[in-house]
Amino acid sequence: MQFTLAAIDPIAFSLGPIDVRWYGILIATGIVLGFLVVQREAVKRGLHPDFMTDFLIWAVPISIVGARLYYVIFQWEYYRDDLGKVFRVWEGGLAIHGALIAAVITAIIYTRKHGVSFWKVADITAPGLLIGQILGRWGNFVNQEAHGGPVADDWWGYSALPDWIVNQMTIDGVTYHPTFLYESVWNLIGLLLILFVLRRMNPLRGVIFLFYIAWYSFGRFFIEGMRTDSLMASGLKAAQIVSMIGFFGAILIYLIRRFAMNIRTRYKE
Template sequence: MLPAVVAEFTSPGPLLFQIGPIAVRWYGLLIALAVLLGLVVSTRLARRRGIDPGLITDLLPILVLSAVVGARLYYVAFEWRSYQGQWLEALAIWKGGIAIHGALIAGTLSVWLFCRWNRLSFISVMDVLVPSVALGQAIGRWGNFFNSEAFGLPTDLPWRLTIPANQAIAAGFPGERHFHPTFLYESLWNLLVFGLLLVLFQQGRQGRIRLPDGALTCTYLISYSLGRLWIEGLRIDPLCLIGLPPSCEGGLRMAQLMSILLMLVGGLGLWWLLRQAPRSSAPPPETSR
């Protein structure tokens, strides 16, 4: 018999290094890396869509700031019980506690306002941003690994995640140490979404498929939400719309509800765009550097 292959994940901790009072955390490094790679991808796609790449560069700081603030506000709003009597802790974003749906809502609003101000097509700009969003999510999910958070139910699978005993106790599983690495599942899923969006973008640009403006955004909403829907079902720390933490027993998980709503929005939007799009159209010209 072949020996079992075990790919056990154990976090080295959230701190990358510290010099005096200055601490550099893995989460911050990963966010910076995601922003940098996202800028490279989005500016290249913008150029191929006929959008000035400089506008994407101008938009990025606004988008990142609004997304981070929105993600934190969304999380705190659903975890307000944890911050009663210590509201200053709500500002401690470096300790973890952000929600991607809050980032998507606030980020989308900031893009819409930016496009209104600069007289740009909102859906065209969103189309060149969503591949970077998927890539950024794939990178950022590893921050959950270093923080030993957002993990799933106990498991004995070879690719299990080892959690410190104190955090397992806090999660309500005092006798367990190994859990589903849901950060890994979502990271890999988002990489697939990123690849899908790039392929569709290229196929549409070459005129091989009908890809009206907004279709990539709708595809992102459907594909990302489909993965989040089932991955969220494995997590033991969901944000609860109804029911009590940690498992929303007898209630409703907010991320699953949002995933269903976004899938409906994306599906209806894609159906409407394809109905409205002409049967044949030439790919948009590329702009020169």
């Protein structure tokens, strides 16, 4: 099967000597859209309109630093001889797990300082995080990164993919699994479940955020197993290790919080 479409240029446009890349545009768009959803829910749940704005002023840059630092640590052999590459974020190399760790730490400190429940804020921000991840993966698509291994023409899903996706995932004549797409769709399903199922159930505080962690971690574990560019730790894929910790950790924290709530309820009775 022949494809005549040209590969998508990672550079969207240039402003003089500055190249504006699709990767950065998509991440920025994800942040903006995620913020709009989060801000609306925050006001609806009684938080001051400026609360989330002030929080994101801190959380976004800290999360980007965390995402880059996490990636650089696991790719130190590549960066150590040219430290200037560490700052070329627009070329790719942001690890979502690093961003999440940084964001959670920032949220814990920020909510304690302002006397607001961390779990309340975490539940509010979960959909925004998924929106950012959904769009961010398309930045990987444009950069032709975060893909899986080669696929054959007789693969059952090959013919179902649009030509422009297959073309972009064809590198040096070899077509690779669009794992960016698998993860983006998985996250989209998780987002819809939160917006249209969990929110309407009015669950215990923290359940939405813990569901997000468990849902994302479960999908990421298997999708990561298909990828060929994984960050490694002691011969194992770092993202799979973190995903396992995230999945079982989220379930454990939920059970502990549920148990504690039941104890408090019985005590009051």
